[in-house]
Amino acid sequence: MTGPLPAATARGKSLLSALEQSGIAASCDPADLWAASRDCWPRALLWTKAGLSPHPPEVVAWPRDPEQVAAVIRLAVERQTCVVPMGSGSGVCGGSIPVRGGIALDLKKLAAPLRIDLPSRTVEVAAGMIGARLEELLQEKGATLGHFPSSIRSATVGGWLATRSAAQLSTRYGKIEDLVIALEAVDGTGQVLRTLDGPSAGPDLTQLLVGSEGTLAVITSARLRIWPRPSRQWLRGVRFPSLQHGFRALRAVMRSGLRPSFARLNDPLDTLLAGKSAPAVPQPLKWVAFGAQAEALRLALRAPSILNRLVDALPRSSLLVFGFEGDLEDDLAEEGDAALALCEAEEGENLGSAPAERFLETRYQPQFQQAKLFAAGAFADTLEVATTWDRLDALLLAVRHAVAGLALVRAHFSHVYLEGCAVEFSLVGLAGQSFEDAASGSRDDAELDLEEGEARYDACWKAALSAAADAGATLSHHHGVGLARQILMPREHGEGMRQLRALKQAFDPHGVLNPGKLLL
Amino acid sequence: MIDRLRQDLGASGAAIVEEPQGGYRVTPPSIASLGRAVAVVRAWKLPLRVRGSGDAPGNARGVLLDVGSLDRIASVDGGTGIVRVEAGCNVAALEAAARRAGATLGPLLPSVRAGSVGAWLAGPTRGERGVPGARRETAALSVTAVLADGRLAESRAAPRSATGPDLDHLALGGGGRLCVVAAAWIRLFPVSPALAASWTFRSLPTAVAALEKLCLERSAPARARIVGSGDGARLAMAWEGLETAPMERDRSARILSALGALAESDRGANYWLREPSSGDAVEVDARWASLRGWSQQGELQFFGMHAGGAFATLALPDARGAEEAAALARAAGARVIAPRRMRDAGPGWEAMGAGAVWRRLVEALGVEEAP
Numbered sequence: 077m078t079g080p081l082p083a084a085t086a087r088g089k090s091l092l093s094a095l096e097q098s099g100i101a102a103s104c105d106p107a108d109l110w111a112a113s114r115d116c117w118p119r120a121l122l123w124t125k126a127g128l129s130p131h132p133p134e135v136v137a138w139p140r141d142p143e144q145v146a147a148v149i150r151l152a153v154e155r156q157t158c159v160v161p162m163g164s165g166s167g168v169c170g171g172s173i174p175v176r177g178g179i180a181l182d183l184k185k186l187a188a189p190l191r192i193d194l195p196s197r198t199v200e201v202a203a204g205m206i207g208a209r210l211e212e213l214l215q216e217k218g219a220t221l222g223h224f225p226s227s228i229r230s231a232t233v234g235g236w237l238a239t240r241s242a243a244q245l246s247t248r249y250g251k252i253e254d255l256v257i258a259l260e261a262v263d264g265t266g267q268v269l270r271t272l273d274g275p276s277a278g279p280d281l282t283q284l285l286v287g288s289e290g291t292l293a294v295i296t297s298a299r300l301r302i303w304p305r306p307s308r309q310w311l312r313g314v315r316f317p318s319l320q321h322g323f324r325a326l327r328a329v330m331r332s333g334l335r336p337s338f339a340r341l342n343d344p345l346d347t348l349l350a351g352k353s354a355p356a357v358p359q360p361l362k363w364v365a366f367g368a369q370a371e372a373l374r375l376a377l378r379a380p381s382i383l384n385r386l387v388d389a390l391p392r393s394s395l396l397v398f399g400f401e402g403d404l405e406d407d408l409a410e411e412g413d414a415a416l417a418l419c420e421a422e423e424g425e426n427l428g429s430a431p432a433e434r435f436l437e438t439r440y441q442p443q444f445q446q447a448k449l450f451a452a453g454a455f456a457d458t459l460e461v462a463t464t465w466d467r468l469d470a471l472l473l474a475v476r477h478a479v480a481g482l483a484l485v486r487a488h489f490s491h492v493y494l495e496g497c498a499v500e501f502s503l504v505g506l507a508g509q510s511f512e513d514a515a516s517g518s519r520d521d522a523e524l525d526l527e528e529g530e531a532r533y534d535a536c537w538k539a540a541l542s543a544a545a546d547a548g549a550t551l552s553h554h555h556g557v558g559l560a561r562q563i564l565m566p567r568e569h570g571e572g573m574r575q576l577r578a579l580k581q582a583f584d585p586h587g588v589l590n591p592g593k594l595l596l
Numbered sequence: 597m598i599d600r601l602r603q604d605l606g607a608s609g610a611a612i613v614e615e616p617q618g619g620y621r622v623t624p625p626s627i628a629s630l631g632r633a634v635a636v637v638r639a640w641k642l643p644l645r646v647r648g649s650g651d652a653p654g655n656a657r658g659v660l661l662d663v664g665s666l667d668r669i670a671s672v673d674g675g676t677g678i679v680r681v682e683a684g685c686n687v688a689a690l691e692a693a694a695r696r697a698g699a700t701l702g703p704l705l706p707s708v709r710a711g712s713v714g715a716w717l718a719g720p721t722r723g724e725r726g727v728p729g730a731r732r733e734t735a736a737l738s739v740t741a742v743l744a745d746g747r748l749a750e751s752r753a754a755p756r757s758a759t760g761p762d763l764d765h766l767a768l769g770g771g772g773r774l775c776v777v778a779a780a781w782i783r784l785f786p787v788s789p790a791l792a793a794s795w796t797f798r799s800l801p802t803a804v805a806a807l808e809k810l811c812l813e814r815s816a817p818a819r820a821r822i823v824g825s826g827d828g829a830r831l832a833m834a835w836e837g838l839e840t841a842p843m844e845r846d847r848s849a850r851i852l853s854a855l856g857a858l859a860e861s862d863r864g865a866n867y868w869l870r871e872p873s874s875g876d877a878v879e880v881d882a883r884w885a886s887l888r889g890w891s892q893q894g895e896l897q898f899f900g901m902h903a904g905g906a907f908a909t910l911a912l913p914d915a916r917g918a919e920e921a922a923a924l925a926r927a928a929g930a931r932v933i934a935p936r937r938m939r940d941a942g943p944g945w946e947a948m949g950a951g952a953v954w955r956r957l958v959e960a961l962g963v964e965e966a967p
Binding site: 132239249253257260263268269270273278280287288291292327332334382405461462465466493495497498555556565572574575576577579582585594 | 751771847889
């Protein structure tokens, strides 16, 4: 359902010729342009349903090394066009969508050799390496990066660094900005920057480049922290009478000094769906949760406030799954039992290891539910924010209240810190026609359906983001900003936007790098 | 011109004193006044130093901003583990306030403890501290910084974020050059009794290597001290963590036994660990290879340990001074960060290929200083 593929433009062909003359692989083939026009931003699936790809680049380039990256940037400066770095397009915020055309810089062919140094606990890796491949190579040497996001099978290391990604074991290993030691990047003038591994003076340049989403520099390689791969796990599920009991237990675990490898607390709906009580979940909620019964699902989503009230009427219990990693069973048992005792002090009921085992087995599946929902005519997206413990209850109430009439809201709590945690809100609402109906309808119907779908999605998304911002949360914990959240960047940063613009002027004085992102 | 400058500075509401060696010392009574004073200094393109901030240029010209009056502790939330504090507050005073709420800043270098919060964050340690799992993170949950025109930029107080570059890092370690730290939300640890233990090794470098090994196994202690001579070395460590201190101590004991270390009685270890240096110490930020290779004899105290290295105080025996300790540290590849008069400039953005970026950033932020 791609609709017509984008055609090469005269400028695209001219850029292609210049790139090929420089020995840089490039293409204006319509299929390549289409593939580089998108990432996994859920809102963009509405475009796909309408058979549109509104933001193709003019050419796609595949540099092999930092020198070729620099050459592409200098060409963009000379030709007054732009460069949009992309990894594998697994971002979920539209960060690598080329809203102003230009050159899509596909970094997957960056080919620096991998250097694994387990004694010093470091790995040097090219930005274009796929995360799962890196982890596979590390595990062959008995090591691990400890970074397992849902996107691991498709995301690149550069993409992780560009967005400040987190992963399911971040409570133990940290986010990507905690794992990065040094990096190499090319700025908007074509200058290669190499941050230092070791003591340095002044502001930390590495931390200013991480999370810059391709607007300040193109990350080409990085040195990351690795660890010996643990051989064992201790897993547990605990059911609490309420979310608040679960929050207190999580906080107590973190304050005790314990660092589970993962900890995930589910809201009442996800708790029931995860357990043997799934049959007790009202049918409309199951249709939405599993993307089943398309027609019934669309009907149910016409009354999201009723769906949310059904959720409110569910038993209030909350499931926590967590685990520890290590090599010695006794050590793991000691940590696990200590954590369990803290949970039991908050009226937690020990459910054994099965719930946590089930979570680990199925943790990559939820992302595949999204396609069914969109196909049925819904929209689905995840808003992951973070806040401190003292603001958590208010955040949860604020977002649910703001969105109750617009979408079904689910939430889980993970990426736990000493002073707070991340909250991931799943939002499912009605977009419009199913994909099947859209494909068989007229062009005018498709465009009207798109307009209505975008309006519904935007209303829901803006309400949720605003409520989270009002409640003092940060607008993104690990997905990044992209196009999805930049409308609220001024709320997030206030006068800090001036600092951001100054960084842009400093690193990219010609404004060629991913323009239109981060409001820059 | 001087009268005009005095007028402008006076209008900021700050107290102004002309320094004997030239320049002015400006003491704002509030953050609002601080903002106005910074705006004046930047508009005049004068060199700006912030008292206790760290790496600001040490020349006598220009303006010395004394933020000592901005010492309020606005709130301490021991349960959540955060405190809101102004930049001029003394770190030791902040620690005392945290302790009253059942929390602590954790082990910190002596120079950090003796200085202000602003100096801690803007200085060479960037406000970093060790956290469980042999990692380091900044203690600043959020920074409020004064920009060149006097306006305040404050980041969201969230444990982590992904909303673009971390703008706090324009202030952290910046020495007040790009923006001036006015206040911050600081992370706290819960107070827990420390468990200590000590071991002997055949040499000082061997003891350092053993501590490094613990960090590489994700078993970094909260603090450590090594004293070594020609006859061997003693390593003492302390662990903090309500549940984890005994676990970490036992695991460390296992690792050290496997390395051939001899366990000593734990009695007195905690006191010995916290004794001030017997010699004239310098403070460094160093990788493990530098700490191992620093000297065959002497005393080291460790803070903020992680898999890559640590902050440390280094002192030589027999009244050999700090200058010699510093020279040995530099020869081993460490960066000396205290005392202030010995601080190494250290590799900056120029060494990373970002010299031009730095100059453009200074201009874009409006913080140029006239030559």
